[in-house]
Amino acid sequence: MDSALAxxxxxxxxxxxxxxxxxxxxxxxxxxxxxxxxxxxLMSTIQVLVPLTSPVRDILPRTEGFGQAAGWxxxxxxxxxxxxxxNTDIGFADGGQPNQTTQTYSFTSQAYKNLGRDVEIGRQQxxxxxxxxxxxxxxxxxxxxxxxxxxxxxxMIMHGESASSSVDFDGLDIQLVTNVNYNYVNxxxxxxxxxxxxxxxxxxxxxxxxLLIANPRQQQALGDDLQRTGSIQRIIQSNQDGTTGGMxxxxxxxxxxxxxxxxxxxxYAYASxxxxxxxxxxxxxxxxxxxxxxxxxxxxxxxxxxxxSRVYESSVxxxxxxxxCGRFSGLLLS
Numbered sequence: 001m002d003s004a005l006a007x008x009x010x011x012x013x014x015x016x017x018x019x020x021x022x023x024x025x026x027x028x029x030x031x032x033x034x035x036x037x038x039x040x041x042l043m044s045t046i047q048v049l050v051p052l053t054s055p056v057r058d059i060l061p062r063t064e065g066f067g068q069a070a071g072w073x074x075x076x077x078x079x080x081x082x083x084x085x086x087n088t089d090i091g092f093a094d095g096g097q098p099n100q101t102t103q104t105y106s107f108t109s110q111a112y113k114n115l116g117r118d119v120e121i122g123r124q125q126x127x128x129x130x131x132x133x134x135x136x137x138x139x140x141x142x143x144x145x146x147x148x149x150x151x152x153x154x155x156m157i158m159h160g161e162s163a164s165s166s167v168d169f170d171g172l173d174i175q176l177v178t179n180v181n182y183n184y185v186n187x188x189x190x191x192x193x194x195x196x197x198x199x200x201x202x203x204x205x206x207x208x209x210x211l212l213i214a215n216p217r218q219q220q221a222l223g224d225d226l227q228r229t230g231s232i233q234r235i236i237q238s239n240q241d242g243t244t245g246g247m248x249x250x251x252x253x254x255x256x257x258x259x260x261x262x263x264x265x266x267x268y269a270y271a272s273x274x275x276x277x278x279x280x281x282x283x284x285x286x287x288x289x290x291x292x293x294x295x296x297x298x299x300x301x302x303x304x305x306x307x308x309s310r311v312y313e314s315s316v317x318x319x320x321x322x323x324x325c326g327r328f329s330g331l332l333l334s
Contacts, residue, residue: 053147054154055264056213057289060278065290070112070316072290073105075323078205085205108318110162112292113169115153116312117145119297123305138309142297145311149295155268157289157317158213172274172287175319176327178204185330188221189214189273191229195255197275197326202256206324208281209254212263214273218331219265223249273328277321286321 078085086101119141160171179200184193198209214222226232226249235245251260261275277286292314300308319325 054150056157056266056268057150057154059211059262059264060157061285061288062294063285063288063290064294065112065292065316067292068111069109070290070292070318071107071109072318072320074108074319075104075321076106077104078323079104080205084203110169110316110318112290112314112316113156113160113162113167114312114314115149115156116310117148118300119145119309119311120304121307123307138307142309142311146295146297149311149313151268153313153315154266158266158268158272158274159270160317169316171317172276172319172325172327173272175317176274176322176325178323179326181326181328182330184273184328186332187330188225188332189218189328190225191222191252192225194222194252194261194275197328198254198256198261201275201277201324201326204323206277206321207257208259208279209257209261209275209277209324210259211276211278212252212261212273213266213269213276214263214328215269215271215331215333216265216267217334218269218273219249219263222252222263223247271329271331271333273331275326275328277324280321280324284320285318286324288318288320289315290318291315 080086081088081090086104088099088101090099092098119138121137121141156168156171158171159173160168161174162168162170163174179197181193181197181200194212198206201209223232227234232247232249234247235243238244249263251262253259254261278288280286293312295311295313297309297311300310302308
């Protein structure tokens with residue numbers, strides 16, 4: 001037997017033994033109890049499959065993680081020497097030493113959370129489709145379950161709370177605490193109100209606010225507000241032979257720094273809206289997702305009379321420039 005072929009056969013046998021010996025009663029990090037499979041990365045497929053279903057998930061930067069938890073230095077106060085920052089003189093005498101300040105960054109960590117859905121195909125279903133393609137059945141179901149996973153992650157990014165559910169990571173509702181505007185209870189966003197919030201965050205050091213996430217009714221309210229000011233028109237006449245009605249506001253101008261703020265409608269924002277600096281003026285991430293394992297699919301050992309594959313992801317949300325971001329609370333949904 002060819003040595004390369006023999007090595008391939010030995011590898012397949014080893015993998016089969018490892019999979020057969022897997023215990024599904026525990027999911028700890030110790031290798032003897034963990035399933036040993038080579039997952040198929042679905043990230044490129046997902047990006048093609050649902051480009052608009054999860055706009056918040058799609059727009060946030062993603063980095064590769066490692067270990068059992070994500071750790072990062074979170075900004076907790078502005079870096080300037082004003083009263084709202086370090087409140088310490090930057091100057092020092094010749095022959096002396098600069099003033100020492102307390103840390104303006106705080107080390108933060110969160111355990112990665114597993115997100116997933118299972119695809120199970122019973123042997124009877126396989127037998128009933130004899131002559132059909134089993135992989136076609138699995139691929140269709142995996143796409144459906146991948147969409148479910150993505151939508152669930154979209155909700156968790158905004159409303160996840162590890163204190164109430166140990167399998168969730170903390171979302172924007174929990175991690176954004178410095179700039180929470182409670183003045184919008186049972187009301188709509190206005191351009192002026194967003195501008196005022198930009199001013200609040202600018203005074204904390206935000207120079208590059210670039211994203212506003214809100215529910216669809218609030219997005220419409222911003223368009224209505226601009227229409228009332230006469231700054232936009234809903235009807236465009238074309239060559240006297242017809243008109244195009246309606247409009248969608250995609251960006252607004254930060255009245256303080258002049259940066260473009262992208263408007264993203266999310267059906268899962270609910271009564272909250274989020275004004276974020278996802279990247280600093282220097283290009284560093286202000287809010288990002290960290291993936292221990294990108295969205296993938298792999299086989300699951302089972303003693304049942306079925307074939308099971310799991311669409312899976314292990315991730316956590318990191319709010320790094322927290323004082324530069326803000327949240328509106330209590331907004332109307334209709």
